[in-house]
Amino acid sequence: MLCEMCGKDVERTSRTRIEGSVLLLCTDCARFGVVLDPPPAAVIVAGGGLRRPPASLVPQRGATRRSDERDVFSDMGELELAPDWGRRIRTARESRQWTPDDLAKRLNEKRSLVLKLESGNFHPTDALVRKLEHHLGIRLRADPERSS
Ligand SMILES: [Zn+2]
Structure with missing residues (x-):
């Protein structure tokens, strides 16, 4: 759509x-006048229609298909990690009031790696799992209920 003041083509x-x-x-340009349409973010769902994400989008405890994950990460380590390992790392680091840099130095790794680990975007190698568990005093491995 074209802005009628500056002519810019905007969404x-x-x-x-x-x-x-x-x-x-x-x-x-709208800042120079009085906007008559409510901005999209401010639209309130009328009638008490509380919007919740469908249940299928909410992670269910124990519902994770571990076998699928293993396929995806099959070349990244043998240890089976808890589903929330990224969060565990971050929580433990923050409880020690370490910055990502502090943890990276202790691990002899890069800060960017720590951030990737905490966001779950990087699956640690077995050696790194052990280092993280050692330095943070936590367990990242899944509970040994399935240790067949
Ligand atoms: Zn404009």
């Missing part, structure tokens, strides 16, 4: 009252 325009006339303006 969304807002009906904006400026000096007695109503124009369709981009967000930049």
Whole structure:
């Protein structure tokens, strides 16, 4: 859509009252007038329709298909990690009031690796799992209930 003031092609325009006339303006130009449309983020669902994500999107405890994960990470280590290992690392680090840099130094790793670990974007090698458990005093491995 084209902004009627600056002519910029934007995804969304807002009906904006400026000096007695109503124009369709981009967000930049809308600041100069009174926006008549509520911004999308402020739209409130009327009628008490509480919106919840479908249950299928909420991780269920124990519902994770571990076998699938193993396929994805098959070349990244043998240890089976707890599903929330990234969060465990971060929680333990923060409880010690270590910055990601502090933990990285203790592990002799890069800060970016620590951040990737904590966000779950990097699956630690077995050696790294042991180092993390040692330095943070936590367990990252899944509970040994399935140790067949
Ligand atoms: Zn504009």
